[in-house]
Amino acid sequence: MRGRCAAAGGGFGTSGTRGSVTRAAVAGFVRFMAGSAPDRSRTVVGMLAAMPPSPSPRPRRAEPPVRARGDACPGALRLHPAADGHLARVRIPAGDLTVHQARALADAADLLGDGRLSLTSRGNVELRGLPDGCGGRLAGLLHDAGLLPSERHERIRNILASPLAGLDHNTPADVRRWARRLDALLCASDSATALSGRFLFVLDDGRGDVAALGGDVTLIAESGITGATGSGGGALLRVGDDPAALRIAGPDAPRAALAAAETFLAAAAAGGTGAWRVRELPDGHRLSARAVAAALHAAGIEASYVADGAGASYVAEGARESYVAEGARVRAAASGGPAAGYADSSAPGIVEGRDGRRALSVLAPLGRLSVAQWRLLASVAADDGSGELRLTPWRGIVVPGLPAAAAAPRLRELAAAGLVTDPSSPWHRIGACTGRPGCAKSRTDVRADVAEAVEAGTPLPRGVPLPADPAPLPTDAASLPVDAAPLPVHWSGCERRCGHPHGSWIDVLATEAGYRVAVVGPEATPATPTTPKTTPTAPPATPGTPETRPE
Secondary structure, X not given: OOHHHOOOOOOEEOOOOOOOOOHHHHHHHHHHHHOOHHHHHHHHHHHOOOOOOOOOOOOOOOOOOOOOOOOOOOOOOOOEEXXXXXXXXXXXXXHEEEHHHXXXXXXXXXXXXXXXXXXXXXXXXXXXXXXXXXXXHHHHHXXXXXXXXXXXXXXXXXXXXXXXXXXXXXXXXXXXXXXXHHHHHHHHOOHHHHOOOOOOEEEEOOOOOOOOOOOOEEEEEOOOXXXXXXXXXXXXXXXXXXXXXEEEEHHHHHHHHHHHHHHHHHHHHHHOOOOOOHHHOOOOOOOOHHHHHHHHHHOOOOOEEEOOOHHHHHHHOHHHHHHHHHHHHHHHHHXXXXXXXXXXXXXXXXXXXXXXXXXXXXXXXXXXXXXXXXXXXXXXXXXXOOOEEEEEOOOEEEEEEEEHHHHHHHHHHHHHOOOEOOOOOOOOOEEEOOOOOOOOXXXXXXXXHHHHHHHOOOOOOOOOOOOOOOOOOOOOHHHOOHHHOOOOEEEEOOOOOOOOOOOOEEEEEEEOOEEEEEEEOOOOOOOOOOOOOOOOOOOOOOOOOOOOOOO
């Protein structure tokens, strides 16, 4: 590690752990990463099955925050000054991009930025290293590509949807049609412009992969829609952390989601605290499913109340359901039978579709791609795919529609270009903030430290003490307990922990005394360590620079 954080190691804590999220699980992950490649390949599917995170409930605090100003989230038109130039965040609703749009983003990064594109945990794209005075030219590139349908709404088009909806064998409803309709409704709504740039819509296709990612308004598809042309079925609508839900007809889902957001705006105005998100509403003004039901009724949308537990089960059990499905896939593969359950939407590899076509799922190491890697993905989509790309909340890209014969050669080509194409990659499930030199608040060059650790065969800083004699992990991937699966690891250069995962994760935090490692559970707020009062290695943030938290 560089600068003040050069002393490797630091204490190992389990602050905020829950259930079986234990030191043994972390130790197992480290042993796994340090093992040989053949050892990893034997157990990779079970040990690195990328479970969707657990819910991220509102942190326990005496009072909700009081927002004295609007949020400072960057956008495509509101650029954020950073240590390495200006930053633009381009919203990509549901992560859907045409090849033309993808190439326009590559042009913007190449001509105006630092030659790289960053993927966020909401499936958006960030461009960094932008010079002063480039806003007009950037806006023109995005307009021409259809990425700015409404300038007034560009920061509130935060729509996250299941990346594999409509693609895999046992595909549930294609909620992505709902996402396109919701985006159109948002861009046509005057009242929606009052939403914060952090307000999030989540559309889950029923497999539970994104329902746990902290949506303010969440739609969960129920059985009835089959494939991209289906028109029946319904949805459960949830708001914030309310475990209750509303059952609505599928065609009403986008309109109901917008109505729920407008109901939040009314509650936020009445609460008087300037809440940006549903979880920030003060006592006496909390938003509930019952309150939204009244608003839907007034809008002519039929909704039935579903008591506590039904709607929440998709969220609370989302990780477990996905892991069980992955275990079934392992057993099916071992027996030579067909795949069971849904494909793991966060794991890299080849996804088999019902029509004989294939989708390629790849991850960007630490969420960043070069323009050359991005253009290669666009070329694969144009030449062999369906002409589209889908960005995922796991900082990945899905390229749908390839013929079976082209899938494996193309995946090898993407692997040769430096993208993560196999769950056994040491870069799988490791994330990091921007770090220095891009962020003035960071204490160190976090990404260089991560690369050094990965090259050494560990996801953690060297010298971190681990518990003695941790419980052994099963070698049978199909029987590996859910809670024993390795947790995501996130490295942060300061206490803001920008871009950290939801749910349980391993927190690697740079302090003045070195890296500190702890396990964070879904019900805990990461602890802020006490550090010596010495001169920080990083310069202070530029005076007057608005606070912003990268996704």
